[in-house]
Amino acid sequence: MIYEYKVVPAPTKGQKARGVKGAEGKFANALEAKMNELAADGWEFIRTETLPSEERSGLTSTATKYRSVMVFRRPRADDPSAFQPKELEHPKAAELPAPSAATSTSAKQDEPPLKSDEEVTPDRAVDSLTQETANEDGADVTDISEALKKRAETTDQS
Numbered sequence: 001m002i003y004e005y006k007v008v009p010a011p012t013k014g015q016k017a018r019g020v021k022g023a024e025g026k027f028a029n030a031l032e033a034k035m036n037e038l039a040a041d042g043w044e045f046i047r048t049e050t051l052p053s054e055e056r057s058g059l060t061s062t063a064t065k066y067r068s069v070m071v072f073r074r075p076r077a078d079d080p081s082a083f084q085p086k087e088l089e090h091p092k093a094a095e096l097p098a099p100s101a102a103t104s105t106s107a108k109q110d111e112p113p114l115k116s117d118e119e120v121t122p123d124r125a126v127d128s129l130t131q132e133t134a135n136e137d138g139a140d141v142t143d144i145s146e147a148l149k150k151r152a153e154t155t156d157q158s
Contacts, residue, residue: 010068043072
C-alpha cells in the first residue's frame with residue numbers, strides 16, 4: 001500500500017475544555033483535539049518526533065532549537081490497492097424466511113432448470129417471483145416490485 005504523509009507541529013499550549021483541569025490535562029486535550037481533527041480527514045496518527053531546527057538568532061548567528069512534530073499518514077487516493085469493495089446487503093434480507101419446500105418445488109416444476117452456463121436474467125426472476133406469488137395466493141403479478149410487495153405482505157402476516 002502506498003501512503004502519503006502529513007507532518008504538523010505539535011501543540012505547545014493547552015486547550016481549555018469542560019471538566020479538564022491542570023496544565024497537563026489541557027495539553028493532553030489540545031493533542032487529542034488535533035489528532036481527532038486530522039483523523040476526521042482520514043489521517044492515521046503514527047508518532048511524534050522531536051527534531052533539531054536551526055534558526056537565526058540575531059543578525060549573524062544561528063541557534064539550534066528542538067521542535068516537536070506529529071506524523072500522520074493515509075493511503076493515497078490513486079493507490080489501487082487501497083480500494084476495498086464492500087458487499088451490499090438488503091437490510092431485511094436476513095429477516096426473510098426461507099421459501100417453503102412446497103412453493104419452491106412447484107415453481108421449479110413449471111420452469112426449466114438452469115444450465116451451468118445460463119444466467120438468471122431479470123425477466124426470469126420476474127417470472128420466478130410471479131410463479132411463486134401466484135402459487136401462494138392465486139394472484140397474477142406481472143411487475144417485480146408488486147411481486148416483492150406481495151411477498152413482504154405474506155411474510156409479515158405469518
